[in-house]
Amino acid sequence: MSAPTPTPGKGGSELILRLLSAVVLVAAAVAALWAGGWVFASFAAAAAVLILREWMAMSGPFAFRAAPWALMAFVAISVIMAREEPLQSLSFSVLVAAVLLLARVTEPRVAWVSAGLIYAAVPAIAAVALRGPDTLTFASIGAVAVVFVFAVVWATDTAAYFSGRLIGGPKLAPRFSPKKTWSGALGGALAGVVVGCLVAAAAGVSASLMLALIALLLSVVGQVGDLAESAMKRHFGVKDSGRLIPGHGGIMDRVDGLVAALAVAAAIGLGRDWFTGGGIATGLLIW
Secondary structure, eight states, X not given: OOOOOOOTTXXXXXXXXXXXXXXXXXXXXXXXXXXXXXXXXXXXXXXXXXXXXXXXXXXXXXXXXXXXXHHHHHHHHXXXXXXTOHXXXXXXXXXXXXXXXXXXXXXXXXHHHHHHHHHHHHHHHHHHHHHOSOBSOSOSHHHHHHHHHHHXXXXXXXXXXXXXXXXOOSEEETTTEEEEEHHHHHHHHHHHHHHHHHHHHHTTOOOOHHXXXXXXXXXXXXXXXXXXXXXXXXXXXXXXXXXXXXXXXXXXXXXXXXXXXXXXXXHHHHHHHHHHOSOHHHHHHOO
């Protein structure tokens, strides 16, 4: 979930609406993260379903009517079951996406549905896998791992906005996001590394050089994810992915950077767990 940033030209009531919406969203995410278990898995599943719904609304309409509802149900089940078997959930999601991709022969836009399935399911499965089975605690390594990723992305988004506004300079990707600058990207990356290491240290995790490099990678990946979502919206000629969140737009507009960062974070943790054991969250944080 992207951190809320002020919007120039908006009235005071609009800013208040944005802040209130952000407070509610953050509170819900924090409560679900603390609860863990099936609660967090259900929260992640609900977010994935909403993302897929917005994705299909932008890239549709499609000739097949019932398929979107079936896919949303499939994504919800896959994410919830990731609490027990994340690799199986991921494998089934990729398999279904591959089958959909093959179906583009008869309906070319089905390729967008295939991409949307991956975009919605993979980061939600990653979040559930990182959080792990622990419940009612922030003290577990899994909860710390999720907070670490969230903190890096939120710090990056916020610092990128303010440093870009204060420093200005060359545009980062004017074709996709005219307001983003290289100064903002660099300021955001620096803030992501600093805040990520501070969060790890506060949780008793050694803020090693490798962890700082991982925070830097997640910051960069998050910014790329932000630009990718902007590119998609421009492709389909929409300003916001939806109207679900008052003052913010759709849920995709709030989680664009987090989607990519969660997937990469889980991949790093899974890769190390494969060789060293200890779990995905441990593989991400402990070096």
